[in-house]
Amino acid sequence: MTDIRTRIAEETKTAMKAGQKERVTTLRMIGAKIKDADIAARGQGKEALSDDDITSTLRSMVKSRQESVKMYLEGGREDLAEKEQHEIEVIREFLPPEMDEAALKAAVEAAIAEAGASTMKDMGKVMGALKAKFGASLDLGRANGLVKAALSA
Structure with missing residues (x-):
């Protein structure tokens, strides 16, 4: 490629x-x-x-x-x-296709479980895991909102 x-x-x-x-x-x-x-x-x-x-x-x-x-x-x-x-x-045209909402939610949930995250203090770990796993194919802005919502719930 x-x-x-x-x-x-x-x-x-x-x-x-x-x-x-x-x-x-x-x-x-x-x-x-x-x-x-x-x-x-x-x-x-x-x-x-x-x-x-x-x-x-x-x-x-x-x-x-x-x-x-x-x-x-x-x-x-x-x-x-x-x-x-x-x-x-x-x-x-030069960006990789973005994940749909369901796939993004699943990825966030998996990263939270993988990092053992439970509070907002763990947000950096979760975001780091997501970035390491998905790299540029992940829109970190969208993921950030989902991670915040999941950890603050």
Whole structure:
């Protein structure tokens, strides 16, 4: 399987040849964000980002755009909300498929049992177990809410 960087570069070339200006702009923006994250990682003495790190970066890009869409819609700027929504769709092409709600709940319950967690103090253990087991295929934001709900009940 090709890595995310390669797929983004290939998709950018394809979009350029097809004359898809908006798509090219979004793909270049994704590439720039990944390069920025690489530079920041090198500043901390790390190598280039792994696919898991890139996936996390892409998830944060989606999240910030979702917040923008909400704000634009509240402000009556449907045109800008539509642009952000288009960017979200392009970014999601490079994300692994998300777990459905039932699978996520089952994974959280298994991680809680595995970690022997019973209180909110154990949340870090549970989240660590989930991240170790599922890596980038898990949306930690969604899992976080389920873990909190389960441990505070």
